[in-house]
Amino acid sequence: MLGRMTMLAPDDARPAPDLRTRKRExxxxxxxxxxxxxxxEHGLDGxxxxxxxxxxDVSRRTFFNHFVSKEEAVTAxxxxxxxxxxxxxxxxxxxxSADPRPDARQHREVGEAIMADAVHTLLAADSVATFRSLIALTEASPELVPHLAGIEHEAGDRVVELMRGQDESVPPVHAVYAFAIPGAVMATVGAVYSRRLHVREVDGDAPGxxxxxxxxxxLVHLIPAGDDCTGAT
Incomplete structure (x- = not known):
């Protein structure tokens, strides 16, 4: 289920985009x-x-300045x-993540916070509704499936980056964990989107x-404890 990112301290936040970039976005x-x-409203062919x-309220030419097809635009x-x-x-x-020299306990605490934030965000009710609408569209229009798979892959890459970190302000996780943990997170999120797993905050009193x-x-149990969290051997 999205550029590259470096985890920065709040004071080092990336500059806001200029007016031209904001208009294009x-x-x-x-x-x-x-x-x-x-x-x-009408289905992909409608x-x-x-x-x-x-x-x-733009021209056809403007559409093609941003997208190459309806499928890309729908999933965008x-x-x-x-x-x-x-x-x-x-x-x-x-x-x-402001502590420049976190210990193993702090590494794990920040890792847990990253996971909790990512899952809460991806499984917010409106996020789930949007993804479920797209899944319903893909069932009627299989040509959307590669686009949906690309989004899921990009989202997984972003979560990997969040878990691994890009500098000392983020807990560096052992390479295996850095891919296994986000994989488990995205598999769980995907199961909720596809209604194979239900959460009360979204699905109410659905069975199970x-x-x-x-x-x-x-999911937090997957995060290694102690030196394993830092990748030490």
Whole structure:
């Protein structure tokens, strides 16, 4: 289920994009939102690129400045949403990772915070609803499947980066754990999106539904303790 990132202290946050970049991002988001809405309303075959451009109040040429196909535009709304959600996780983690020389206990605590933030963010009710809508679309339009798989892969890469860290302010996790743990997180998130696993905060009293905090508690057990958390041998 989204660029590369370096975990920075709050004072070192990346500069805000300039006006031109913000306008371009706003146009891309408007096109993606329009395409997703039209696909939800009419199905993938029930609208044209001209319809997307018209709803976003831009030209057909502008559409192709951002996307190469309807399929890419429809799935972009989810890609942009996940990127924004994980950017917010990054900002929160940076605020928790200010100690330049954390010990093993602090490594684990920050790792737990990263995991909890990522899972809470990806399984927020509105996030789940958006992904479930996209999954429903892919069932009717299999050509969307590669795009959905790409989003899931990108999201997994972002969570790997969050878990591994890019500098001393983030807990460096042993390479095996750095991929295994995010893999477990994304598999769990994907199971909720596809309704194979239910959480009470989203699915209410569905049979077998678990509290989100209980799901996170089980995932936290995967984080290595002590020196294993730092990759020491």
């Amino acid at each position: 706003a146009t891309r988001e408007a096109l993606a939102t329009a395409a997703f809405a039209l696909a939800t 609208f044209t690129i001209d319809d997307v451009a018209r709803r976003a 709304v989810v890609r942009l949403r996940v990127a924004g959600l994980l950017d917010e996780v990054e900002r929160r983690i940076a605020a928790k 539904a678990l509290a989100l905090d209980d799901v996170i508690a089980e």
